[in-house]
Amino acid sequence: MDIHAAVVRSFDAPPRYEAFDLPAPSDEDHAVVEVLAVGLHPRVRSGAAGSHYTSTGSLPMVPGIDGVGRLADGRAVYFVADDVLGPMANRTVIDTRRSVALPVGADVLKIAAAMNPAMSAWVALRRRVPIEPGQSVLILGATGSAGQMAVQVAKRLGAGRVVGAGRDKARLDALPEVGADATVALSEDADATAAALADAACEVDLVIDYLWGKPASEAMMALLLARSDRSRALNWIQIGSMAGPTIELPSVALRSANFRLQGNGQGAVSTRAYLAELPSLIEEIDNGGLRVNAQAEPLTEVERAWTTPEVPGVRTVLIP
Numbered sequence: 001m002d003i004h005a006a007v008v009r010s011f012d013a014p015p016r017y018e019a020f021d022l023p024a025p026s027d028e029d030h031a032v033v034e035v036l037a038v039g040l041h042p043r044v045r046s047g048a049a050g051s052h053y054t055s056t057g058s059l060p061m062v063p064g065i066d067g068v069g070r071l072a073d074g075r076a077v078y079f080v081a082d083d084v085l086g087p088m089a090n091r092t093v094i095d096t097r098r099s100v101a102l103p104v105g106a107d108v109l110k111i112a113a114a115m116n117p118a119m120s121a122w123v124a125l126r127r128r129v130p131i132e133p134g135q136s137v138l139i140l141g142a143t144g145s146a147g148q149m150a151v152q153v154a155k156r157l158g159a160g161r162v163v164g165a166g167r168d169k170a171r172l173d174a175l176p177e178v179g180a181d182a183t184v185a186l187s188e189d190a191d192a193t194a195a196a197l198a199d200a201a202c203e204v205d206l207v208i209d210y211l212w213g214k215p216a217s218e219a220m221m222a223l224l225l226a227r228s229d230r231s232r233a234l235n236w237i238q239i240g241s242m243a244g245p246t247i248e249l250p251s252v253a254l255r256s257a258n259f260r261l262q263g264n265g266q267g268a269v270s271t272r273a274y275l276a277e278l279p280s281l282i283e284e285i286d287n288g289g290l291r292v293n294a295q296a297e298p299l300t301e302v303e304r305a306w307t308t309p310e311v312p313g314v315r316t317v318l319i320p
């Protein structure tokens with residue numbers, strides 16, 4: 001079937017809007033959908049650059065990892081796609097087993113923008129390290145789309161105190177509006193940052209980390225050194241690596257405290273477990289429980305949208 005899509009032909013160049021040949025659905029579990037909205041998430045960019053840990057190196061590819069589409073029977077669905085035949089097209093083929101029907105009248109822009117950033121904390125706190133009522137949480141990188149959602153997700157899932165840490169002052173100051181009890185400014189001054197983190201968050205039970213790199217290793221030591229009871233578990237859930245792909249961590253950090261370091265992502269949690277969480281998360285977003293900032297751009301303008309710097313904290317959504 002002839003379609004129009006954002007097509008990546010080189011990992012060094014942005015996708016271009018062009019004609020593409022859509023393969024027919026391979027079996028009864030697959031179906032063609034009319035695509036309604038697709039989020040341009042950081043994960044979509046790393047997939048289209050061939051640099052995500054799941055990348056296969058196959059080209060050409062149509063980028064995107066999820067989206068909202070309409071089946072031939074008229075039902076709107078949220079679906080999870082694969083990297084090679086992604087959803088940035090006016091039509092795509094989905095695996096219907098990886099899709100969930102949306103409530104009638106659901107805001108497709110909001111669903112396409114929010115599902116990926118919200119899912120990281122939602123699955124982390126329900127499947128990876130199930131949160132217990134009243135536990136306290138630090139979000140490292142709370143000013144990005146996923147971090148802002150994580151503050152709200154933690155509260156919705158029963159967290160007590162939630163602390164948001166990030167660099168951008170304006171978005172940090174806005175975090176209490178979505179539920180943060182305290183905020184910490186991450187600055188170039190390592191000592192001041194460590195002192196502020198220790199003061200605001202040394203007794204937390206969980207950390208959701210979107211940064212990794214230097215800010216994460218410095219925060220680990222700041223929290224562990226200031227903790228009143230180091231035998232009380234500190235569960236650190238590694239999710240993103242905006243500040244760097246590696247960290248340096250003294251081995252003593254793992255011996256001198258009940259410090260549990262784990263990640264959350266494709267592989268750390270099964271696909272089955274991810275899929276099982278989709279309906280409840282869709283309901284939460286649809287009923288307004290999680291606030292998201294989204295900006296719509298036409299898919300025909302994908303090359304411009306791809307190369308224009310993101311407005312931080314606002315998720316771009318491409319509309320075919």
Ligand SMILES: NC(=O)c1ccc[n+]([C@@H]2O[C@H](COP(=O)([O-])OP(=O)(O)OC[C@H]3O[C@@H](n4cnc5c(N)ncnc54)[C@H](OP(=O)(O)O)[C@@H]3O)[C@@H](O)[C@H]2O)c1
Nearest residue numbers: 042120143144145146147166167168240241242243264265
């Ligand atoms: N594993 C999963 O399931 C999963 C799901 C969703 C997202 N993620 C990952 O989580 C990360 C965040 O995603 P997102 O959607 O929130 O992206 P985003 O909206 O682009 O936000 C990223 C934020 O990272 C911060 N940042 C970047 N470099 C930094 C540095 N050197 N030091 C401190 N802060 C820095 C920026 O905060 P400031 O504006 O304050 O500078 C920015 O707002 C990405 O790595 C993404 O791939 C993983």
